[in-house]
Structures are given as structure tokens and as C-alpha cells.
Amino acid sequence: MALSIEELKEKIMEKALKGPKTQLYVKDFYACDPEAKPRAVKNAANDLVKEGRMVFWSSGSTTMYAAKERAQKEQD
Amino acid sequence: MPKHETPLMDDLEKGPWPSFVSDLKRQAEKNPQCWDIIGQMELSFKDRMTHWKHGGIVGVFGYGGGIVGRYSDVPEQFPGVAHFHTVRLNQPSSKFYRTDLLRKMCDLWEKRGSGMTNLHGSTGDLILLGTRTEELEPLFYDLTHDLEWDLGGSGSNLRTPECCIGKARCEWSCYDTQATCHGMTMKYQDEIHRPAFPYKFKFKFSGCPNDCVAAIARSDLSAIGTWRDNIRINQDEVKKYISGENVPNGGGIPAKAKKFDIQKEVIDLCPTGCMWMEGDALKIDDAECTRCMHCLNVMPKALRPGVDQGASVMMGAKAPILDGAQLGTLVVPFIKMDPDNEFEELVDVIEKCWDYWMEHGKNRERLGETIQRIGLPTFLRVMEIEPIPQHVKEPRSNPYVFWREEEVEGGWQRDVKEFRKKHAQ
Ligand code: HEM
Ligand code: HEM
Ligand code: SF4
Ligand code: SF4
Numbered sequence A: 001m002a003l004s005i006e007e008l009k010e011k012i013m014e015k016a017l018k019g020p021k022t023q024l025y026v027k028d029f030y031a032c033d034p035e036a037k038p039r040a041v042k043n044a045a046n047d048l049v050k051e052g053r054m055v056f057w058s059s060g061s062t063t064m065y066a067a068k069e070r071a072q073k074e075q076d
Numbered sequence B: 001m002p003k004h005e006t007p008l009m010d011d012l013e014k015g016p017w018p019s020f021v022s023d024l025k026r027q028a029e030k031n032p033q034c035w036d037i038i039g040q041m042e043l044s045f046k047d048r049m050t051h052w053k054h055g056g057i058v059g060v061f062g063y064g065g066g067i068v069g070r071y072s073d074v075p076e077q078f079p080g081v082a083h084f085h086t087v088r089l090n091q092p093s094s095k096f097y098r099t100d101l102l103r104k105m106c107d108l109w110e111k112r113g114s115g116m117t118n119l120h121g122s123t124g125d126l127i128l129l130g131t132r133t134e135e136l137e138p139l140f141y142d143l144t145h146d147l148e149w150d151l152g153g154s155g156s157n158l159r160t161p162e163c164c165i166g167k168a169r170c171e172w173s174c175y176d177t178q179a180t181c182h183g184m185t186m187k188y189q190d191e192i193h194r195p196a197f198p199y200k201f202k203f204k205f206s207g208c209p210n211d212c213v214a215a216i217a218r219s220d221l222s223a224i225g226t227w228r229d230n231i232r233i234n235q236d237e238v239k240k241y242i243s244g245e246n247v248p249n250g251g252g253i254p255a256k257a258k259k260f261d262i263q264k265e266v267i268d269l270c271p272t273g274c275m276w277m278e279g280d281a282l283k284i285d286d287a288e289c290t291r292c293m294h295c296l297n298v299m300p301k302a303l304r305p306g307v308d309q310g311a312s313v314m315m316g317a318k319a320p321i322l323d324g325a326q327l328g329t330l331v332v333p334f335i336k337m338d339p340d341n342e343f344e345e346l347v348d349v350i351e352k353c354w355d356y357w358m359e360h361g362k363n364r365e366r367l368g369e370t371i372q373r374i375g376l377p378t379f380l381r382v383m384e385i386e387p388i389p390q391h392v393k394e395p396r397s398n399p400y401v402f403w404r405e406e407e408v409e410g411g412w413q414r415d416v417k418e419f420r421k422k423h424a425q
Helices: A005-018 A024-031 A038-050 A068-075 B005-009 B020-030 B033-049 B097-114 B133-145 B178-187 B189-193 B234-241 B294-298 B344-360 B367-374 B376-382 B418-422
Strands: A054-058 A064-065 B052-054 B068-072 B085-091 B116-119 B126-129 B202-204 B221-227 B274-277 B281-284 B309-313 B330-335
Touching: A005 A024, A005 A038, A005 A054, A005 A064, A024 A038, A024 A064, A038 A054, A038 A064, A038 B344, A054 A068, A064 A068, A064 B294, B005 B033, B020 B033, B020 B116, B085 B133, B097 B116, B097 B133, B178 B202, B178 B344, B221 B344, B234 B281, B309 B344, B309 B367, B330 B344, B330 B376, B344 B367, B344 B376, B367 B376
Parallel strands: B202 B221
Antiparallel strands: A054 A064, B052 B068, B085 B126, B116 B126, B221 B309, B274 B281, B309 B330
């Protein structure tokens, strides 16, 4: 059974906050719910950006996701 | 007055060609922070390394594409370019602009950024060069509310779709590239603005094999117009080319002293050798024609694409990030491009490929690299396409299409003991 979108979002946040890496590829979140379609995972991650809990980090050619506090700390 | 000594940059103003350094200096008279760009570049030339820091948290609210963040690593020396983000604007299809909008865009950019632009970046977008983080939201607000203009794509997103001039001005266009480009831009807004992919993904649309936007070289998925039936021949016009009444190449190539020679300039140059004369009539064996466009380009009044028109889809072009540069590989030989069914066949191809690549593509791996890694036969299976001889790239090293068990009647499970009875060990 795939997780609900809210459960999926919490799993994603957990990974973004506690994982060893600050910046994550969208693919890194697929493991949060192996049952979910890639697009559903992407949508959940994007919801978190809209809510201000995550931010995009981009080199210009690659975009990654990061928990807001962690990314901000790193940038400053 | 120049703020920095820049002998190396000044050197780039010499010579007969236009110089971006002169442009920068002219803009710096209006906007003094532009001196710092010249200054920082001078330092980079001296140090032989860039002083731009790569990337950062950028974007406007809810968008993960369209803005490329750059910061200076020597901001104390060059405060004018401490932040120097570029903004990508989604160019209109075929780059038909309204001049009033261009003027408004320039005014807005003088106010919110460096005032410098780049028409156009290699993805196709209109590029606004250099602004500070705090200007991004106000700029985005004015762009979308006053100019009704949106950002383009950047990062691991679908990049701004791009098309040739198509049916708007070109008699060769085999489908409506502008309708397609605009249609796909609207349909895939979410993919353009919110990163979904392992890496960037581009599509580009050319109306015919002349491929004026170089789709085959620059896009992960290119749709290039083509036809399935026969080249239309007007024999009267052929005769006029032979007699010299019609000018070859539409007059685009300066008339040569000698008379036009259809044998030498058309028939002998046909890459498949599928053309010949019968008396004064031109004949084509269309089954052999590869749609290279050569004969149509030389004799546009006499030859036209067939009437059963659509597009071929190529996949996997890329610049040389990993391995070498790669042209797109023909994957789907022909699809119809029909606005009435919202380009259903194209959408089907796009999404089948995305579904696979999003799941199986590695991080920072372009579609072309994925295809290389898994092999074309596997990719064709993913795309549910029957292999044809045109899919074979190197006959000696890759001549076989292997059967899979489900394709073989009775499968290939066998009773080894029975087998050994006939074939002694
Ligand atoms: C109906 C009978 C046969 C069929 C259908 C057949 C088919 C083939 C095929 C498809 C190839 C590969 C060609 C390529 O790589 O382009 C090949 C290669 C070869 N065959 Fe046969 N073959 C037959 C009989 C034989 C016999 C009787 C011999 C020897 C006594 C033989 C010796 C070879 C050799 C040495 C090669 C390798 C040639 C090379 O590497 O360039 N074949 N054969
Ligand atoms: C102990 C005996 C043998 C050994 C160790 C041996 C080994 C090999 C090897 C390593 C190859 C190259 C395979 C490849 O390209 O991957 C080969 C190819 C070949 N062998 Fe032998 N072989 C032996 C006996 C024979 C005999 C007795 C025949 C014929 C009666 C034969 C006919 C061939 C042929 C025709 C090829 C080429 C196949 C092709 O082009 O695809 N071999 N052999
Ligand atoms: S690609 Fe073909 S259809 Fe498009 S502008 Fe060029 S010649 Fe015309
Ligand atoms: S389009 Fe090219 S391949 Fe086809 S007949 Fe003309 S020259 Fe030959």
C-alpha cells in the first residue's frame, strides 16, 4: 500500500533533516515510498517547498532539495 | 569613469567584430555596478579561474526553475556583482515578439537588474543577466502581472521548449511547430517549473529535416517534420530549372557563372542515389529516399514534401558532459502531429520515455546516457517499438536483434536428458 501524501511528506522531511546529506536529488526520495510513482513523490516534495519547509538548491544545471534550516545554515 | 584597470578585457575590444566588453562599458555608464563585472572578469583572466560561486538557494516562490543563482567569491572587491543571478524568460514560439513587450521588459530589467540581456541563450530563452536576490520576487511579480510573461526552465526540469519558424513562414514545415511548442509548454508547466527529473530534459521541434533549431543535436527528444508518401514533383518546374529560367536554391546561393546542371548538383549529390532522369522527367525511388531535403532545397519550385505529413522522433542528444557529444537516435520513425487531438501520439511518446527515465535514470544522467547504458534494444522495448534496420548503428558490432523467450513458440525451456540422447556429450 502506498503511503498517504501526508505520510510521504513526513518521511521526506525526516530524510532531509536527519540524513547524512543536506542536499538531495528528487530520486533520493523515491525510497521513502517504493510503492509510489516517481511523479507522486515529486509532487509531495514540491508541496513541501510551497509550504516553506524545503527549498530548492540549484547549480543551474542540476536542482536538489534541502530542508530549509539546514540549507540556510550551509549557505550563510 | 572606469572603476578598475582592465587591460586584458580592453584587449577584447580590438579587432573587427563587435565586442561584449564595449557593450558592458556602455551599460556601465548607466549602471555603475556593471564596472564590477568587467573588473571581476579581468581578475579571472589574471588568476586563470572563475570567481563565480556555483549555485545556491534561488528561485521565486514555488518555482524550482527559471533562475540560475550566481554569487561572487570576491564580493568585497566587486560589490556590484556580489549577487549576479540570471533569469530565464520563456521566449514566444519561433521568437515572435511584440515590440511593446520587449520595451517593457527592458525597462523592468533596468529597474530590477543589470539592464543587460542575452537574446538568446542556447536553450532558447531570453536571458536577463545579473540581479540581486532581493530583486527576484518583485521582478517576478511585475513580469507575471504587468507583462503576463513567465519564467523558462533551468536545473533538473523540462527546459523551455523551442521550435523553428514552422508554418508561420516556411513552406516546408510538415507540421505546426508553433502549435506544438506552445501546446507542450502549457501542458508541461509543472515539469518546467518544478524539478522532477534526474537531470535536465529538452525538447525541440523542427518542421522539416532541415532542422533549423538543430533539434537533433540539442534535445533529449526532438520531433523533426517528415512525410511518409512521395515527394511531390512538378515536372514543368523541373524543366525550368534545367533551362535556367528558375534560379536554383531559391537564389540563396550566388548564381554561378556556369549553367545549372541537375545531374551534378542534384542527382549525383542525392545521398542514397535514388534519383534519375527519364528523358526530361525527374524520377525518384521514394522507398530509398532518406528525406535529407537536398533536392527540395535546390529546387523548391519543382519539389515539395509529400502530403502525408508528421514527424520522426529522435532521442538522446546531448553535449559532451559524459563521453562525447551525441546526436539524437531515431526512435520513432513516424507519428502524426495533430493539434485536434492535443498531439496525443507525441504526448504518448514523451510520457512513456519520462516514466522510464524518472525511475531508472541515474542522478545527473541525461536520457542519451541512459540509453547508452541500457542499450538501444532495451530502450526500444521500453518504448514498445519494433526494431527496424534504421535502428542498427554498427552492423558488424551490433547485428543481432535477440529473441526473447515469450516470442519463441514453445519457449526455450527443454528437457536436458532428452536433448543429450540426441546430442552425445
Ligand atoms: C546454412 C548454413 C549456414 C548458415 C545459415 C550460416 C550463417 C552464418 C552467419 C549468419 C554468420 C555471421 C556473419 C556475420 O558476422 O556477418 C556466419 C559466420 C561464419 N560461418 Fe556460417 N553459416 C552456415 C554454414 C557454415 C559452415 C558449414 C561453416 C564452416 C564449415 C561456417 C563457418 C562460418 C564462419 C567461420 C563464420 C565466421 C566468419 C567471420 O567471422 O567473419 N558456416 N555464418
Ligand atoms: C579446444 C578447442 C577450441 C577452443 C578453445 C576454441 C575457442 C574459440 C574462441 C575463444 C573463439 C572466439 C569466441 C568469441 O569471439 O567470443 C572461437 C571462435 C570460433 N571457433 Fe573455436 N575453439 C575451439 C574449437 C573449435 C573447432 C573444433 C571449430 C570448428 C570445427 C571452431 C570454430 C570456431 C569458429 C567458426 C569461431 C568463430 C565464431 C564467430 O565468428 O562468431 N572452434 N573459438
Ligand atoms: S526546419 Fe524546415 S520547416 Fe522549420 S524553418 Fe527550417 S526549413 Fe522551415
Ligand atoms: S530528399 Fe535527399 S535522399 Fe530524398 S531524393 Fe532528395 S536528395 Fe535524395
